[in-house]
Amino acid sequence: MKIIADTHLHSDFSSDGKNSMTEMALSAIKKGLKIITFTDHLDFDYPVCPNPQTGKAEIFKQLNADEYRSAIEKVQSETKNMLHILIGIETGLQPDNALLNKTKDFTDSLKPDFIIASTHCVCGQVLAPYSFFKDKTQKEAYRKYLEDVLANLSMTDNYDTAAHLDFIERYYPAKNVEDKLLKYTQFADIIDEILLTLIRKDKALEINTAGIRYGLNSIHPSLEILMRYKELGGKLITIGSDAHKANDIAADFEIAAQYLQKTNFNAYCVFKNRKPEFIPL
DSSP states (O other), X not given: OOXXXXXXXXXXXXXXXXXXXXXXXXXXXXXXXXXXXXXEEEOTTOOOEEOTTTOOEEOOOOOOHHHHHHHHHHHHHHTTTTOEEEEEEEEEOOSOHHHHHHHHHHHHHHOOSEEEEXXXXXXXXXXXXTTTTTTOOHHHXXXXXXXXXXXXXXXXXXXXXXXXXTGGGGTOOOSSHHXXXXXXXXXXXXXXXXXXXXXXXXXXXXXXXXXXXXXXXXXXSOHHHHHHHHHTTOOXXXXXXXXXXXXXXXXTHHHHHHHHHHTTOOEEEEEETTEEEEEEO
């Protein structure tokens, strides 16, 4: 069983992207993918923070919708008959109506095939030891993160899938991997609310393989959370590597396929014109 679509990719249109769209597309073709979706970052009001490598203050650069669409259309033309490329965006949400409206104005102008909802910062802070986690227990930090995830997904319908649901565990300052993990049993009440919100709104849940590359030995979300989504009636799954460089496209997709098998999903989906199309396993 081979997964043929990667629906979470970042080119150098994202501040943290390392390769051009053409380089990303050529890597996808080489790896045997049939479909990819570019989902570069759109994070309005993302806090300025120091780059951990350089120490310089950085912020996500803002996209121009026309330039972004034109660049994707150019690569679509270059790879015609070899790869189906879709237009997507990863929206970094915060529970603020003005920001949510600003994000919707942008996506309305872009008219993408696919919109990812992500929570990259909480309480106006990046998820980093020197800011958000300071003076908080792990339980306090994780619950506040989940509260913002729930608020973000509840306050808008302007998304198609919820990305890396346990994203926060990438950044929690613990030495042991087991101490980083967001465990369903500790937060079952609010995780169930998040999953039920997705189900009621007919939104997808993303399987994101980047957790393995972050040393967590697991994809996002955990198998336990994915199983709970299925138990509650969830039907829509998208799959993304969250690649920020060409070599990481489709990384660990064999593990994503195993997760799907273990949770008895028999298909995943891609979004075209904001509508899900199912790909059987």
